[in-house]
Amino acid sequence: MTPSLNQVYPVIWHNNSVSLIDQTRLPNEYTFVEIHRSEDMARAIKTMIVRGAPAIGVAAAYGMYLGAREIQTSDRHEFLQHLDKVAQLLRSTRPTAVNLFWAISRMMKAAYETLGTIEEIKQTLFQTAQAINAEDLQTCQAIGDHGLAVLPSTPEKLRLLTHCNAGALATAGYGTALGVVRSAWRQGRLERLFADETRPRLQGAKLTTWECVQEGIPVTLITDNMAAHCMKQGLIHAVVVGADRIAANGDTANKIGTYSVAIAAKAHNIPFFVAAPLSTVDFELSDGSQIPIEEREPTEIYQVGDTILTPAGVDFYNPAFDVTPAELITAIITENGAIAPDKLAKSQVKQLV
């Protein structure tokens, strides 16, 4: 199957189950995995068949419904206890992206607040998962449009840089950082996108470039260690990245390597934007040092395909995310508008339009 232009939806409710685009097979194969059970959804999130902060939130919401559907009891207390086990399983998949925890909490709240029969609770859970999916799509489109308003006004056609994949594949559709890129492209404000390849899992090389090619967006792939050089050469007018969790002070966790891009942008006086829904802000954490950073298997760094890159006897460290300090971030682009990171207090965010 080939995706129709601009219509990439990584999580789709279809035939009474969830269809996930298998992101581990892109760009060579565009295939779907059918998910019928919450355990399979948990595995799909952990193995990154579905990945990207908002997309795993949407996937986990459906995972909660799939789990609820399996519970065979008419006792409310017993049902909620079983549902809590499903929530625990889904929460244990990936620790950094707060959208996962946000979506599961919203689903649990919906279950607790529905006072009808078990069947009615299940129906509410299905509707809540559908709403989380639909809202994220709208949110991304709003982020794209707000992003367009804060991009540098000159030159007319911009060269933007992004890291990892914060595109349609990483959300319900459209994307956050890549949503801004899309909006810029559609408004004639984009000359081209520079995409960091994003070692070790290569989301930039495999996924961001694939999305750009679907939509005809001119894209240049660079390796991660080329970003500073490109900035020095005057090739980049602004950087736009996504986020997995933003602390209350604006410190932002995103894909490993984002921090070095932000440092390079600061050194070259290039604006550095984070594009993310407000569900990515964790107001419980005062600063980025409290954000849990996922560590993944060392095979991701010492093995490419079947080839082992290193001699025996080497130790490995594979953090999947890093934290960019708020002072390196020009603005955070949300669905309610763009805001300076030091203004990211709950009350102020609500007033944004």
Ligand code: MRU
């Ligand atoms: O490990 P991944 O591929 O899930 O990491 C994805 C990222 O870091 C994205 O930039 C982030 O989730 C934002 S997605 C809109």
